[in-house]
Amino acid sequence: MEQKKVIEDLKKIFSEKIKEFSAQFGDETIVIEKDSLLDIVKFLKDKPYDFVMLLDLTCVDYKGQQDRFEMVYHLFSLSNNLRLRVKSRLPEKNPSIESLTSEWKNANWLEREVYDMFGIQFSGHPYLRRLFMYDGFEGHPLRKDYPLRKRQPKIQMRKEDDI
Amino acid sequence: MTFRIQEEARKESLLLNMGPSHPAMHGTTRIMLELDGEKILNAELEMGYLHRGFEKTCEHKTYFNLLPYTDRLNYVSPLINNCGYVMTLEKMLGIEPPERAQYIRVIMCEFSRVCDHLTALAALTMECGAFTVFLYKMKAREFIWDVMEQTTGVRMTTSYIRIGGVRADLHPDWRETTKKAIDETRKVLKDVSGLLDKNKIFLNRTRDIAVVSPEFAVNYGWTGPCLRSTGVYYDVRKAHPYLVYDKLDFEVPLGERGDNFDRYMVRMKEMEQSLRIVEQAMEKIPEPSSPSRLMAQGIEPSEAIKASRVKKVEDKIKLSPNLEGSEKEKYRDIMAESKGHIVPPKEDTYTNIEGLIKHFKFFMKDHGIRPPKGEVYFSVEGGSGELGYYIVSDGTDKPYRLHLRAPCLHIVSSLEEIIPGHYIADVIPTFGSMNMIGGELDR
Amino acid sequence: MKGSFITTTFNSMLGWGRKYSLYQYPFITACCGMEYMSVACAHYDLDRFGMGWTRFSPRQADMMLVVGTITQKEAPVLKTVYDQITEPKWVVAFGACAVSGGIYDNYAVVQGIDKIIPVDVYIPGCPPRPETILDALIKLQEKVQKEGHEWRWSKKK
Numbered sequence: 170m171e172q173k174k175v176i177e178d179l180k181k182i183f184s185e186k187i188k189e190f191s192a193q194f195g196d197e198t199i200v201i202e203k204d205s206l207l208d209i210v211k212f213l214k215d216k217p218y219d220f221v222m223l224l225d226l227t228c229v230d231y232k233g234q235q236d237r238f239e240m241v242y243h244l245f246s247l248s249n250n251l252r253l254r255v256k257s258r259l260p261e262k263n264p265s266i267e268s269l270t271s272e273w274k275n276a277n278w279l280e281r282e283v284y285d286m287f288g289i290q291f292s293g294h295p296y297l298r299r300l301f302m303y304d305g306f307e308g309h310p311l312r313k314d315y316p317l318r319k320r321q322p323k324i325q326m327r328k329e330d331d332i
Numbered sequence: 333m334t335f336r337i338q339e340e341a342r343k344e345s346l347l348l349n350m351g352p353s354h355p356a357m358h359g360t361t362r363i364m365l366e367l368d369g370e371k372i373l374n375a376e377l378e379m380g381y382l383h384r385g386f387e388k389t390c391e392h393k394t395y396f397n398l399l400p401y402t403d404r405l406n407y408v409s410p411l412i413n414n415c416g417y418v419m420t421l422e423k424m425l426g427i428e429p430p431e432r433a434q435y436i437r438v439i440m441c442e443f444s445r446v447c448d449h450l451t452a453l454a455a456l457t458m459e460c461g462a463f464t465v466f467l468y469k470m471k472a473r474e475f476i477w478d479v480m481e482q483t484t485g486v487r488m489t490t491s492y493i494r495i496g497g498v499r500a501d502l503h504p505d506w507r508e509t510t511k512k513a514i515d516e517t518r519k520v521l522k523d524v525s526g527l528l529d530k531n532k533i534f535l536n537r538t539r540d541i542a543v544v545s546p547e548f549a550v551n552y553g554w555t556g557p558c559l560r561s562t563g564v565y566y567d568v569r570k571a572h573p574y575l576v577y578d579k580l581d582f583e584v585p586l587g588e589r590g591d592n593f594d595r596y597m598v599r600m601k602e603m604e605q606s607l608r609i610v611e612q613a614m615e616k617i618p619e620p621s622s623p624s625r626l627m628a629q630g631i632e633p634s635e636a637i638k639a640s641r642v643k644k645v646e647d648k649i650k651l652s653p654n655l656e657g658s659e660k661e662k663y664r665d666i667m668a669e670s671k672g673h674i675v676p677p678k679e680d681t682y683t684n685i686e687g688l689i690k691h692f693k694f695f696m697k698d699h700g701i702r703p704p705k706g707e708v709y710f711s712v713e714g715g716s717g718e719l720g721y722y723i724v725s726d727g728t729d730k731p732y733r734l735h736l737r738a739p740c741l742h743i744v745s746s747l748e749e750i751i752p753g754h755y756i757a758d759v760i761p762t763f764g765s766m767n768m769i770g771g772e773l774d775r
Numbered sequence: 776m777k778g779s780f781i782t783t784t785f786n787s788m789l790g791w792g793r794k795y796s797l798y799q800y801p802f803i804t805a806c807c808g809m810e811y812m813s814v815a816c817a818h819y820d821l822d823r824f825g826m827g828w829t830r831f832s833p834r835q836a837d838m839m840l841v842v843g844t845i846t847q848k849e850a851p852v853l854k855t856v857y858d859q860i861t862e863p864k865w866v867v868a869f870g871a872c873a874v875s876g877g878i879y880d881n882y883a884v885v886q887g888i889d890k891i892i893p894v895d896v897y898i899p900g901c902p903p904r905p906e907t908i909l910d911a912l913i914k915l916q917e918k919v920q921k922e923g924h925e926w927r928w929s930k931k932k
Contacts, residue, residue, distance in 0.1 A: 172536055175434075186614075193706045193707070194424060194706065194708045196707075196708060196709055209714075216420065221551075222550055222553055223553055224553065224718070224720065224737060225709075225720060225722065225735070225737040227735045229724055229732070229733045230733075231843075234888075241722070243709060243720075243722075243737075247550065247564070247566060248782070250571050250572075252709075254709065259532040271885070273551055273552075273553065274552050274745075274746070274749075275551075275552045275553040275742045275745055275746075276552055276832055278741060278742075279741070279743065282741075286387075296336055299380075300379065300380055301379070301380035301383040301774060301775075302380065302383070302848070302883075303380070303847070303848040306722050310385070310388055310883075311387060311388055311884055315388075316882075317385075317388060317389070317392055317881050317882065318880065318881060318882065320847065320882055321847070322847055322850070322885075323847050323848065323850055323851055324850050324851045324854055324891070326890040326891065327890055327891065327892075327893075351852070352852050353802055353852055353853075353856055354831075355829075355831040359803065359804055359805065359808070359843075360849060360852075380848055381804070381845075381846060381848050381849045382804055382805055382844065382846060382849075383883050384844055384846065384879045384883055384884055385881040385882055385884065387880065388881060388882070389879065389881055399871040400878065401878065404806050404878075407805065407806035407809060408809060419869075451809070451812075466816070467816050467817050470812060470813055470816035470817065470818070471816070471817055471818060473813070474813060474818045477813075487810075487902075487904070488806065488809060488810065488902055489806065489902065513869065517816070591855075608853065663868055760810050763778065770804065770805060771805055771806060
């Protein structure tokens with residue numbers, strides 16, 4: 170099973186849902202509509218394509234563009250040794266997308282991380298809570314409008330003359 | 333705010349907190365357990381106590397300046413993180429380092445991998461009660477750190493692997509130190525094997541505990557020694573070979589059952605294979621094109637600068653000792669030929685105008701390394717699995733987004749599902765065999 | 776501090792006894808933990824200074840070594856553990872991140888643990904070499920020797 174055949178099959182079957190194909194620096198990438206994520210992923214997971222491993226799940230914030238957030242998924246096929254990148258754009262107001270926890274179990278923590286850092290809701294996630302930051306932290310740190318040094322201390326710091 | 337385990341707990345069971353500051357937590361994570369006597373019914377893990385804002389910090393630093401931050405990610409094998417980041421950038425810029433630099437990188441990466449496995453197993457066995465094994469392995473690790481210190485100058489967080497090659501050539505006495513490190517490590521591995529492999533107490537604590545099937549492991553995205561202990565053959569060095577791994581001959585050990593003992597055995601055998609790789613690299617490494625020179629020979633720098641105002645300086649210049657290994661004649665071996673992406677040698681910077689301009693354009697704000705617009709993903713085989721970097725560049729000298737694919741996160745997230753059904757005392761070897769490193773998990 | 780022959784001899788004996796039997800609580804979080812492990816082991820031995828025993832319970836410890844970065848999420852935990860250690864107690868800030876936040880100046884890291892608890896000895900370095908650590912611990916021993924026993928009636932803030 171070669172990379173080219175996967176792309177051709179995807180073009181044939183999902184032609185209206187995939188917006189763009191590219192292969193910059195040798196990484197195959199497809200950009201899809203956000204509603205068709207689960208269908209494409211289930212199709213890729215079956216044999217003979219066999220993309221059984223979700224390598225990574227992350228988000229990029231393009232502030233200033235119309236669809237601000239872009240979800241990026243990296244899939245990997247063990248038996249064919251192929252990698253594929255799936256991307257999907259989300260709007261700025263109420264960004265939300267389907268959760269992949271029904272297909273892969275490590276999507277649980279990865280999606281919690283994206284929710285914590287960017288504020289994207291995942292529909293169907295069993296337990297969407299902050300992963301890195303603590304309760305009481307306001308805001309989503311990795312967004313471009315959150316300043317780098319804005320601290321929200323959890324306990325009171327000692328005064329200057331006591332140090 | 334209540335946790336999931338508090339909401340789901342039965343009335344008669346006991347909730348136990350193995351808090352963030354705990355001797356067996358490898359740093360800081362918090363495991364909450366719901367117990368019925370000593371049997372575990374439910375578990376929840378809370379992490380994020382070492383979240384240092386790596387990804388956000390990287391968006392505010394240039395590509396060259398953020399190299400020290402990558403050292404502190406997986407701090408037990410620091411050179412592998414360096415290597416991963418630098419190779420991702422080289423894929424984007426289209427640079428290939430010279431062959432001697434690639435062999436040096438392989439030697440350093442394999443020594444880092446041995447350090448990672450030594451530390452992981454030392455912590456695992458110390459928490460099970462075998463303190464002698466911990467002391468033996470720390471002794472072996474000191475010899476390996478001697479090798480790194482001789483070439484790079486620092487024991488741990490080195491920032492040695494640079495874009496285009498390495499920072500400096502190997503020390504002239506490197507062969508003796510490397511040979512000593514390999515011999516001492518082999519002795520220690522033999523002793524530890526004799527102490528633990530057939531030890532009834534250790535086998536009772538690790539055999540058939542936390543058994544993981546291959547389908548479960550692949551579904552959770554496990555990679556590295558933990559995946560190989562279940563029987564799945566996937567190693568990034570064999571599947572997508574990088575550097576000179578396709579020229580070196582090594583095996584990839586596989587486990588059978590996927591329990592704690594198999595994770596221990598896979599790591600012990602991988603250390604032996606890594607030492608084999610280092611020995612082969614020691615033989616195959618190409619000779620340096622110029623012999624190593626004593627730093628005290630040559631003309632004084634101030635004279636050279638004065639002479640360069642009249643005509644080009646051809647004599648050797650006396651450099652300071654901390655530039656040892658990165659003299660101009662060694663640059664052919666250790667750095668690629670590339671415009672604008674590497675730091676020029678110090679002799680050029682101070683004596684001719686082209687070197688000065690290159691130096692200026694590399695370090696000044698808004699100049700420097702500016703990759704083409706786009707995104708790239710590249711992965712290397714780290715100590716715990718596939719360590720991947722995803723960089724999005726917008727054409728300026730700072731990355732727009734840098735994301736790390738941390739191998740520990742996928743492995744540790746499955747602890748909540750593996751642990752119920754076992755006893756409290758099984759949490760310690762299971763968590764230890766997963767090799768959680770806080771800097772990589774929490775970034 | 777003036778005193779009679781008996782009180783100064785008593786103070787020096789008390790200091791001698793305390794400094795050569797410090798029980799330590801290593802609060803390990805990050806990379807400096809690797810250097811701590813190599814200091815405590817056979818190559819650079821901590822046991823010959825009397826500090827070989829790591830007591831993992833705050834009630835049994837005299838000295839807390841804060842090793843590694845302290846984040847905002849970890850700060851209440853550090854304060855709780857510090858409050859649980861019984862008097863007399865000493866704190867050593869180990870590594871650049873504990874001294875002043877290190878190379879991390881962002882939303883998640885506390886810029887030095889002296890913003891939370893009082894510190895006696897600061898060890899710079901990223902990570903510090905084992906010889907630096909031993910030097911700092913000898914300085915701490917000198918500090919312990921010189922302290923009298925009266926000031927402990929009022930707690931350190």
